[in-house]
């Protein structure tokens with residue numbers, strides 16, 4: 001159809017979140033959120049491509065679904081006549097988020113003779129986003145970079161904040177850089193093909209934003225949980241959930257871009273200390289990240305209640321909301337012991353000076369603290385009630 005070229009009928013994004021990073025606004029960038037963005041708004045994407053070449057980085061699962069659509073949209077956009085589009089398709093999976101696979105991006109870029117004015121586009125979930133961003137930070141000492149996230153996790157979490165990188169055999173996300181994109185292009189239509197489990201896993205992080213800093217948002221998610229179900233998505237509600245999540249993360253990142261010790265950014269890790277122990281202890285692959293975070297969040301709420309920091313009602317609401325999205329809230333029987341939890345959490349990077357730090361809920365809904373300063377017997381009680 002002709003709509004793509006019709007300036008008068010251009011569909012506007014449903015929401016735009018602007019991420020502010022500096023006083024002078026030099027590195028600020030927009031997150032566009034809406035339906036049919038890939039189909040209709042190649043021009044918007046094109047606007048953020050500075051040079052004449054792009055390298056789309058995607059994986060073998062996402063490529064057959066969206067690669068041609070993105071290419072087509074870019075080529076149809078009016079100013080793209082001289083745009084050269086290259087692409088590289090990586091193997092799918094967290095186990096491929098490593099330096100060897102990263103090198104496939106560099107090889108492609110060098111073979112295609114892409115210069116410093118090229119733009120790398122990440123098309124995929126958090127794995128592709130993290131790898132492409134890191135590759136962009138290093139290729140010829142840094143090239144422009146755009147994110148087109150295609151999972152809820154990537155839309156609400158990994159594509160905001162500038163953390164990029166790969167895993168090392170000695171540790172997850174250990175090699176990387178802070179590197180900000182030119183823009184993020186969130187087309188919620190891409191979620192239609194996302195498996196429900198992956199979708200719900202991302203919702204765990206959405207709920208997290210409400211718990212750590214946004215009581216009104218938490219109330220709203222509770223009231224609109226039906227409209228956010230994968231099987232019956234209400235697009236307007238989903239756009240709002242993504243927008244509010246991005247705004248919350250952006251606000252935290254603006255306060256503490258490089259995790260400088262203010263401990264603000266650390267609050268984004270609610271449920272993650274327990275969650276990481278579960279991911280490692282139960283075995284990688286058993287749980288998706290958001291699922292482990294969900295169990296961890298239930299544990300953090302349990303500990304907060306035992307400490308007398310929140311009332312029982314808030315603990316119940318937390319668990320109930322996670323359950324509405326079929327998220328797990330219990331440690332599978334026989335998979336973990338108290339000692340295993342303690343050992344795994346002690347090596348978590350949030351442990352400093354021998355003390356184990358947690359993000360715990362405190363006070364009214366929306367309040368949390370990052371601390372190691374609490375009655376440790378309560379931690380043992382929480383662990384005892386979650387393992388058997």
Ligand code: NAD
Nearest residue numbers: 061092125126127128150151153154157158163190193194
């Ligand atoms: P993922 O990238 O592995 O994607 C999940 C699965 O969904 C993959 O199999 C993928 O191919 C598939 N997929 C993606 N989009 C699809 C679509 N639209 N339709 C069908 N299938 C699709 O996982 P994720 O949950 O998106 O991201 C997890 C990664 O993100 C981890 O590596 C984690 O470390 C990272 N992360 C980074 C940050 C950050 O701040 N940089 C924050 C959170 C998570």
Ligand code: MG
Nearest residue numbers: 157205289293
């Ligand atoms: Mg997380």
